[in-house]
Amino acid sequence: MKKRVVKVALAQIKYSLDSRENVDKIKRYIMFAKRSGAEIVCFPEACLHQSKKFELEHKFIHEIKDECKRNEIWAIINDDIKIKDNYYNAALLINRKGKIAGIYKKINSYGDEGIKKGNKTSVFKTDFAKIGIAICWDLRFPELFKKMKEKGAEIIFCPARWCYESKAYNSKRKQKEKRILKSIIKTRAYENLFFMAVVNPVIKGRYFRDLVSYSAISSPHVILKNIYDKEGMIVSKVNLNEIKKAENIYP
Numbered sequence: 001m002k003k004r005v006v007k008v009a010l011a012q013i014k015y016s017l018d019s020r021e022n023v024d025k026i027k028r029y030i031m032f033a034k035r036s037g038a039e040i041v042c043f044p045e046a047c048l049h050q051s052k053k054f055e056l057e058h059k060f061i062h063e064i065k066d067e068c069k070r071n072e073i074w075a076i077i078n079d080d081i082k083i084k085d086n087y088y089n090a091a092l093l094i095n096r097k098g099k100i101a102g103i104y105k106k107i108n109s110y111g112d113e114g115i116k117k118g119n120k121t122s123v124f125k126t127d128f129a130k131i132g133i134a135i136c137w138d139l140r141f142p143e144l145f146k147k148m149k150e151k152g153a154e155i156i157f158c159p160a161r162w163c164y165e166s167k168a169y170n171s172k173r174k175q176k177e178k179r180i181l182k183s184i185i186k187t188r189a190y191e192n193l194f195f196m197a198v199v200n201p202v203i204k205g206r207y208f209r210d211l212v213s214y215s216a217i218s219s220p221h222v223i224l225k226n227i228y229d230k231e232g233m234i235v236s237k238v239n240l241n242e243i244k245k246a247e248n249i250y251p
Contacts, residue, residue: 003237004240006128008155009038010199012215014231019049023060027067029233030075036235039128044215045136045161045200051078051157053087061092064173069098074126078135078159082249086116090121091152091159093124101126102133107144111136123151129240132194139184142191150194156188158198161162163210178214189218195238202231218232220246 008152011029018024033041048060061077068075078091089106105118121131121144132148134156148156164177181198189196199215216226217236218241225236 002237004129005044006238006240007036007235008157008195008197008217008238009036009041009235010215010217010227011043011233012196012199012202012227013043013047013233014202014204014215015044015047015050017050019052019060022048023063026077028181029074030067030071031066032233033235034073036233038235040075040076040126040131040157041233042157042159042197043078044199045078045159046080047077047159048079050059050203050211051083054096065094065098065100067098068094068096072096073118074101076127076133076159077158079209079215080112080115083192083233087114089115089135090118091135091157093126093133094130095126102159104133104135106135106193108138108141121147121151123148123153129154129238132156134158136162139181140190142188144189145192153192153194154195154243155195155238158196160198160200162200162208162212162214163208164212173210174212174248177212179207181212181214181221182216185216185218185221185224189220191221193243193250194239195243202229 075094081090091104093102095101102124107118130151130152164173185196185198196218202213213229218222225234227234
């Protein structure tokens with residue numbers, strides 16, 4: 001069996017209220033990911049701005065595309081983006097040539113006001129793996145991931161901005177929700193026998209006290225790398241041959 005080991009990166013960045021600062025940070029982390037040897041770097045949900053909406057041809061998106069081309073690396077960014085006549089919570093898959101190779105529109109919304117829902121599960125073929133994309137609350141719906149598995153997905157990337165529900169806990173809310181999120185990531189990887197890569201942001205301020213700043217890369221059996229409650233990037237080798245081996249064990 002041909003060895004298929006790739007490096008993937010997640011950038012758990014700290015958001016600013018200034019889109020210019022966010023974009024400059026995204027560009028720096030694209031460069032850092034390239035230097036680490038990663039094939040792709042994924043950024044959190046709403047990484048351009050916490051509340052603004054953007055045109056698909058916005059200059060900031062072009063800058064990020066150019067940075068991917070300069071570093072010859074894939075990237076996934078996410079925000080509320082106008083596509084044709086509607087705004088979607090959309091993840092853009094950018095290839096090494098700085099072109100948009102795929103768009104996923106969030107299917108399962110959670111408080112996405114003024115945003116149209118997507119209705120298509122997509123798996124994208126890259127030069128290193130077949131990848132699926134989900135966004136935040138999509139994690140709650142296992143059938144979406146089953147469909148991506150049926151389409152041949154090997155790695156699922158999930159930009160997120162995951163928060164806890166204060167009514168659910170009496171104490172230690174963030175820690176308890178982190179355990180739930182971690183278990184969901186591992187469960188999706190295990191039940192479908194693929195790799196999961198979920199990335200959240202770091203946001204400080206009284207309006208985001210419920211944010212769970214936890215990001216992780218998981219194989220079907222174990223969390224490979226994770227980061228919690230601080231800004232930074234995690235990079236992990238992913239052995240895609242493990243998928244076929246696992247499928248032979250769990251027919």
